[in-house]
Amino acid sequence: xxxxxxxxxxxxxxxxxxxxxxxxxxxxxxxxxxxxxxxxxxxxxxxxxxxxxxxxxxxxxxxxxxxxxxxxxxxxxxxxxxxxxxxxxxxxxxxxxxxxxxxxxxxxxxxxxxxxxxxxxxxxxxxxxxxxxxxxxxxxxxxxxxxxxxxxxxxxxxxxxxxxxxxxxxxxxxxxxxxxxxxxxxxxxxxxxxxxxxxxxxxxxxxxxxxxxxxxxxxxxxxxxxxxxxxxxxxxxxxxxxxxxxxxxxx
Amino acid sequence: xxxxxxxxxxxxxxxxxxxxxxxxxxxxxxxxxxxxxxxxxxxxxxxxxxxxxxxxxxxxxxxxxxxxxxxxxxxxxxxxxxxxxxxxxxxxxxxxxxxxxxxxxxxxxxxxxxxxxxxxxxxxxxxxxxxxxxxxxxxxxxxxxxxxxxxxxxxxxxxxxxxxxxxxxxxxxxxxxxxxxxxxxxxxxxxxxxxxxxxxxxxxxxxxxxxxxxxxxxxx
Numbered sequence: 001x002x003x004x005x006x007x008x009x010x011x012x013x014x015x016x017x018x019x020x021x022x023x024x025x026x027x028x029x030x031x032x033x034x035x036x037x038x039x040x041x042x043x044x045x046x047x048x049x050x051x052x053x054x055x056x057x058x059x060x061x062x063x064x065x066x067x068x069x070x071x072x073x074x075x076x077x078x079x080x081x082x083x084x085x086x087x088x089x090x091x092x093x094x095x096x097x098x099x100x101x102x103x104x105x106x107x108x109x110x111x112x113x114x115x116x117x118x119x120x121x122x123x124x125x126x127x128x129x130x131x132x133x134x135x136x137x138x139x140x141x142x143x144x145x146x147x148x149x150x151x152x153x154x155x156x157x158x159x160x161x162x163x164x165x166x167x168x169x170x171x172x173x174x175x176x177x178x179x180x181x182x183x184x185x186x187x188x189x190x191x192x193x194x195x196x197x198x199x200x201x202x203x204x205x206x207x208x209x210x211x212x213x214x215x216x217x218x219x220x221x222x223x224x225x226x227x228x229x230x231x232x233x234x235x236x237x238x239x240x241x242x243x244x245x246x247x248x249x250x251x
Numbered sequence: 252x253x254x255x256x257x258x259x260x261x262x263x264x265x266x267x268x269x270x271x272x273x274x275x276x277x278x279x280x281x282x283x284x285x286x287x288x289x290x291x292x293x294x295x296x297x298x299x300x301x302x303x304x305x306x307x308x309x310x311x312x313x314x315x316x317x318x319x320x321x322x323x324x325x326x327x328x329x330x331x332x333x334x335x336x337x338x339x340x341x342x343x344x345x346x347x348x349x350x351x352x353x354x355x356x357x358x359x360x361x362x363x364x365x366x367x368x369x370x371x372x373x374x375x376x377x378x379x380x381x382x383x384x385x386x387x388x389x390x391x392x393x394x395x396x397x398x399x400x401x402x403x404x405x406x407x408x409x410x411x412x413x414x415x416x417x418x419x420x421x422x423x424x425x426x427x428x429x430x431x432x433x434x435x436x437x438x439x440x441x442x443x444x445x446x447x448x449x450x451x452x453x454x455x456x457x458x459x460x461x462x463x464x465x466x467x468x469x470x471x
Contacts, residue, residue: 031398036420036468037442039403048404097276098405132279132409211373234471 035069035239038217041228042096044069062090071231071241085224085245094221098126099134102221108214111145113207118145120198122209141198145207148192150181157184216243223248279409286407289415292460293445294400296336297419300462303333305395308383330380338446338461341377347411358467362437371467390427390434398422413449418442420468440468 032052035041043049047065050056054064066086067075075082096103104125111118120143127137150157157178163170174185186192201207217228217240226245231238281289307329313319334341337355346352357379360371374382386393398421406417419442426436444463449456 028398031401031422034440036401036440037403037406037418039406039418040401040420043403043405095276098278098408099276132277133411134278134408135410211371230468232468 030234030236030238033236033238035241038228038240039098041069041217041240042098046095046097062093063087066090068237069242071229071243072237074243074245081245081247085226085247088224088247092221096219099128100219101125103217103219104139105136106216106218107212110210110213111207112210113145113201117210119143119213120145120194122198138195138198141194143194146194146197146201148183148197150183152181153184157181159185278405279407279415281407281409281415289407289417289447289458289460290402292458293402293417293419293447296445296460296462297400297421297443298397300333300336301395301397301421301423303329303336304380304383305393307333307380308386308393308395310386310391310393326384330384333380334377336462337376338463341375341380347414355462355464357465358441360437360439360467361435362471376465390429392428394424394426394428396424398424407447415447415449416463417445417447419445438471442466442468 029052035044040049044051044065047062050061050065051068054061054068058064063086066089067082070082104123107122107124109120109122111120120141122138123140123142124136125139126134129135159168159170159174175182178184183192198207215230219226219228224245224247226242228240229243231241231243307326311322313322338344339352339354341354343354344352354375354377356373357376358371358373359379360369362369401420402417406419408416410416421441421443423439423441424436425439427434443465446461446463448459448461450459451457
């Protein structure tokens with residue numbers, strides 16, 4: 001336990017910046033330490049690839065490898081919990097794979113809706129296609145621009161109880177003249193999901209994504225889950241690192 | 252501070268430790284021999300691109316119109332060679348299903364020397380190379396160098412029959428000089444998509460390799 005704590009302190013100590021600005025003086029060790037891709041994060045999590053400061057014969061290899069995948073500020077803030085999770089990981093030896101179903105990407109996007117800039121969040125997950133093939137698919141969409149709200153609401157905006165007897169003639173008027181208030185005509189208890197709104201806006205040419213502003217990955221296992229983000233800093237503790245986690249209480 | 256020094260020492264003394272575990276859950280059906288070959292060739296492509304880029308961007312002093320023409324001709328040839336490295340040669344292209352795919356995009360970042368704010372633009376690779384050739388910033392000398400490429404063992408993905416993709420990471424150093432002083436310099440971490448297409452010619456397997464979109468990960 002003391003050795004693990006010492007390792008933890010060591011990881012925290014790796015915070016001094018370096019200031020190389022040419023190929024000659026650039027600290028290549030720092031480049032090797034940085035978790036440059038989420039694929040590399042998985043390799044290091046699975047211990048298929050070791051950071052340059054770890055030796056395969058190290059008796060605390062797993063603990064150190066996991067610790068180095070945490071953001072040092074997170075370790076600083078939640079030392080005890082980090083230690084608990086690291087010990088659990090070392091005992092369970094879980095693996096991460098691109099082919100897993102228990103992970104997803106969360107992309108905060110800059111977009112343009114009807115010519116105006118906006119922001120929305122897309123959740124993407126991997127989906128098996130065939131054989132060894134996978135692809136990313138959009139599984140959820142969130143954002144204020146996807147939360148449709150009627151321009152006005154009042155009891156008069158309704159389809160009258162007699163309309164069925166006249167072939168619902170008012171539907172024409174509702175969709176032609178009251179299109180901005182269409183949500184008044186929706187059955188209560190049937191919420192609109194952001195994903196459907198997103199696809200409808202894109203397909204109608206009203207919404208276009210400009211670029212992804214922030215990216216995070218969420219991984220979940222039966223007894224814990226964690227989030228991985230890209231820490232861009234001139235530091236050994238940089239790249240794709242665990243930025244947050246939760247441990248299920250009943251475990 | 253002492254702990255950090257010990258850690259540094261450990262780090263330096265144990266560089267290049269080989270991997271210790273095998274990976275299951277493959278996302279492709281290629282063997283180790285293919286993988287090694289493709290990784291090597293992908294790295295060569297990226298290095299070739301960076302070499303061309305350095306030449307294209309570097310201003311060359313000329314003494315006559317004739318020399319100017321020769322330099323322009325050489326640079327145009329280099330730009331063409333550069334574009335040949337990219338899928339669709341930098342233009343939109345049709346995939347095997349008849350869909351039109353967008354031209355390759357090159358994310359470009361720069362750091363404001365005063366505010367340290369990083370701005371990012373996303374020109375198509377053709378526009379990017381043109382900008383580099385024209386020495387947009389009017390530097391007297393430009394130096395572009397790159398680090399070794401990194402590729403994760405699990406990076407390769409099969410996407411279609413005979414078509415594979417992976418991502419390579421590298422760091423690019425850019426320095427622009429005016430007179431004797433450094434007018435601008437930055438270090439940018441980049442990720443580049445690489446396409447591999449398997450073809451058979453006269454019964455022999457050949458791999459066609461192209462570069463795809465390039466993203467900026469970090470600029471300092």
